[in-house]
Amino acid sequence: MNEEVEIKVVLKNPEEVEKKLFEIATFIKSREQKDVYFTPKHEDFFDLKPPVEYLRVRIEDGKAGLHYKYLYLDENKDMLKNDEYEVEINDADMMLEILKKLDMTEKVSVTKHRKSFEYKDFEISIDFIEELGYFIEVEAKKVLGSIEEIRDRCYLILDELGVVWEKIPAEARGYPLMVLNKNKS
Numbered sequence: 001m002n003e004e005v006e007i008k009v010v011l012k013n014p015e016e017v018e019k020k021l022f023e024i025a026t027f028i029k030s031r032e033q034k035d036v037y038f039t040p041k042h043e044d045f046f047d048l049k050p051p052v053e054y055l056r057v058r059i060e061d062g063k064a065g066l067h068y069k070y071l072y073l074d075e076n077k078d079m080l081k082n083d084e085y086e087v088e089i090n091d092a093d094m095m096l097e098i099l100k101k102l103d104m105t106e107k108v109s110v111t112k113h114r115k116s117f118e119y120k121d122f123e124i125s126i127d128f129i130e131e132l133g134y135f136i137e138v139e140a141k142k143v144l145g146s147i148e149e150i151r152d153r154c155y156l157i158l159d160e161l162g163v164v165w166e167k168i169p170a171e172a173r174g175y176p177l178m179v180l181n182k183n184k185s
Contacts, residue, residue: 064092
């Protein structure tokens with residue numbers, strides 16, 4: 001299990017931020033990820049606003065994994081941290097079929113183009129979601145100190161990079177929920 005502390009916001013100036021990251025950070029890699037989200041039929045994870053559980057199959061660079069994520073929220077429904085459980089799978093198509101046979105409902109698919117960088121003790125990712133646009137995620141590589149201190153440091157990094165950003169409302173947080181909401185309208 002991984003414990004993650006991260007922030008994610010809408011990125012309004014992706015070209016400038018990417019240029020700055022190439023100047024001051026270490027480029028890790030660029031990749032495309034396809035995430036297929038599932039929910040049990042008897043308990044739709046997306047009924048809770050915002051959802052605090054996600055089950056997905058991620059396909060990336062010819063590899064696949066099954067991921068379960070549980071989010072911890074504060075009183076304002078802002079994410080404090082999350083626990084993520086991951087396992088590699090050899091055959092994504094078979095895993096998708098197994099989940100359907102177990103009466104899981106395929107809820108939504110999200111295709112993400114991600115560029116990741118290492119900066120100080122953080123991983124910074126610029127995401128382009130086909131249906132949604134640009135986002136930036138700042139994730140602590142090590143959980144040292146309080147969650148509030150780490151989150152504050154994540155926001156300071158946005159300032160250091162000159163990020164023009166917009167907060168994502170709690171009720172719309174998470175790429176799968178944003179795509180679902182966009183598809184409904």
